[in-house]
Amino acid sequence: MSSSWFQWMPPEALDDDQSTLMTQLAATKWSSKIQFYRKLRSPRSVEDLLKFTKANHLVWMKSDSFIVLKKLPKSVPFFSKFRKAGASIDFEQKTVHVYGTSEKAVMKTLIRLLCLEDGRVAEVRLGDHFSPAVDPLVPTKFLGPGFLQKYIEANPQRRLVFGRGCYLSKNQSMRLASHPNPLNVGIECLFEDGGRAFLDTLSQRTTSFGTLASHSPCFDSSYDNYSSTKVFLEVMSHVSNISLELSKCIMDHSRVLLPLSAKAQRVEYRICCVSGFDSIGALTISPEAVVVIFDDHAPAPFHTEFLRASGNLREMGLIYDASRPPSEAQRSELLSAISSNQNLHRLELGCFFALEDFWHELLETIWSHGSLRRVVFWLREDSIPLYQMETLLVYLDKYDHIDLIIKCRNASRDVENMMNDFIEPFRLENRARVLTREPDPTRPAVVGAALVDWAGGEFDKTYHLLSANTDLLCSLIDLPAPQRRGKRQRDELY
The missing domain is CATH 3.30.750 (Transcription Regulator spoIIAA)
Structure with a gap:
């Protein structure tokens, strides 16, 4: 395990509190197999975090906090020193539980883990594995502009969902709703004031909040007055600078058409x-x-x-x-x-x-439509529709006025990569042609701007942009333009 980010702790290296925890864990059958490890370095990514971590590993991040893949058993008393604060992070079914001696200790670990780069999943869920009777609320005092910006920079496409174990105060709600950059956030949590501060701050925005999602209702009776479901319904009725994603299951039958009358942009x-x-x-x-x-x-x-x-x-x-x-x-x-x-x-x-x-x-x-400029095809199965892709590539090769995107849901990363490998050369070439389809007097300036703003030094984009404008480049250096061979030949792909 030399490449792992943690190493085994021998029993003699444990302090008194850690030894007590080990004894408590030994009282339950499954947790009796747990071994203690300590952090050698910070994990480089979520993949690195999970790669070496097994169900029988308890990894000390510092002396006051640790992570484990299962909840602590009842043999660790609820008044235990290491149960004073806790949280769960669900990286799309791969759950990490964080425990510590204080909210501050747990928050430091949460910030590190949430801001790890993660190219694997579409969302991460905070506080989803929560039982109101036994678990402490997730500490969320770290929620503010600094953390949110760091999170966006690490994972610009990944949604952050605040689950049922989160309880957002007025100040935290306002900081979330007023963040200057667009966010991608899910709310399935509690709000201190029933979400009034969150709603009021959203309503005052003059720029887009980004995307707000809610796919799971709260069923606990204690959630009735503070539930994010009620907040979400209010957002639908009153907030316009926002995109919403929701499931029908958060609404009763009388409201199933409410999303179609929402004030949201999308x-x-x-x-x-x-x-x-x-x-x-x-x-x-x-x-x-x-x-x-x-x-x-x-x-x-x-x-x-x-x-x-x-x-x-x-x-x-x-x-x-x-x-x-x-x-x-x-x-x-x-x-x-x-x-x-x-x-x-x-x-x-x-x-x-x-x-x-x-x-x-x-x-x-689709391709005979007068105003369509972008088409997104969804793949919700873990297999490639080869025949449909073949005919689709014919249209991409023949026409360049529509940009095509493949959106994979429930498909493996390998399938998604293969689908994108099919279409990406066509997309880049078509985009290069559309960007520079200008009359001759302005075309050199347009091509120059596209090289800087669109290609930005990326090899594939630069190649397709220059290939689409070979005649212009030849004219600039006083060479005859090469003869065009008509339509592009892509037979090797089929």
Whole structure:
């Protein structure tokens, strides 16, 4: 274990408090196998943190705090010195528990772990594994501009979710809501004042907060007056400079259509069950961008009325479950809605396998659209749709006016990387052409700006940008432009 960030502690190296903890752990069958280790260096990343850490490891970060992969057993008394403060961090099902002699000791460890680089997961959850009867609340006094900025710099794409063990004070709520840079935050926690300070601060913003998400309700009766669910519903009704992501499960049946009337700039709405959508009348959609994700079959009345009301959406998305594709009538509704909305700029569709039965017709509708400039296809299965990708690359090779993005949910990192490897050369070449498609007098300046602002020294971008403008480069050094061979040859990819 020479490359590990921690090393084994022999029994003679333990102090009195650590020896007492070892004795308490030995009283329970599973924890009797726990061995003590001490930190040699700080872990370099989340991958480094978890790579060597096993279920029977307890790693001392300092003499006053440690991490372990399971909660302490009941054989460690609740009045124990090392139970005075605690928290859990869930790195997408890989949970680390932090214990310490004080909130300050635990917070120092939390800050270090949360700010480790993590290219593996889309979100990290703080205080999710929490039992109100036995666990201390997660210390969140560290929540402020300094921590948030450090977190964003380390993991700009990863969401930070405040789980049920977090209790945000008025000051912490205000610091979170007023952070100057866009955030990606989930709230499934408690608020000291029922979220009033958080809501008021959000309402006063003149710039976008970023993304606020809530996918899990709080069921404890003690949460009724302070729950983040009530705060989220208030945000939907009153805050405009924000993007929202939510699940239908946080609302009762009478409110299932509330997200469509939210004041938010963008709403991503996950419908996890179809109850409450049986009798839907005409809809009015307020946000300019709405993406609906179906975890079950798409309820016919809602599907029909949503697409009828989608005519003014600038961004629209319908993501179907791979095992419950849209019916023939729903496919027709979708194609018609895409064609008729000439205000549509961005379209999100999926899952790939749910679109297979009308794939060619769908691609024709998309690439013949007058205003569409970006299309996002979702992959929600851990396999590559090879036939659909092959036909998709043909369109990318033929047309350059639409930028294509693949968004993987539930797919492995290897599958996501392979999908992006397929499309990235086409995206870069098309982007280079679009960026520099200017009349001759201004084209040199445009190419120069693209080299600095877009390529920024990256080899692949620079290569495609120069390749797309070979004729311009030759004219600048008084050489004849090379003959173009017509359409690009990509046969080797198929």
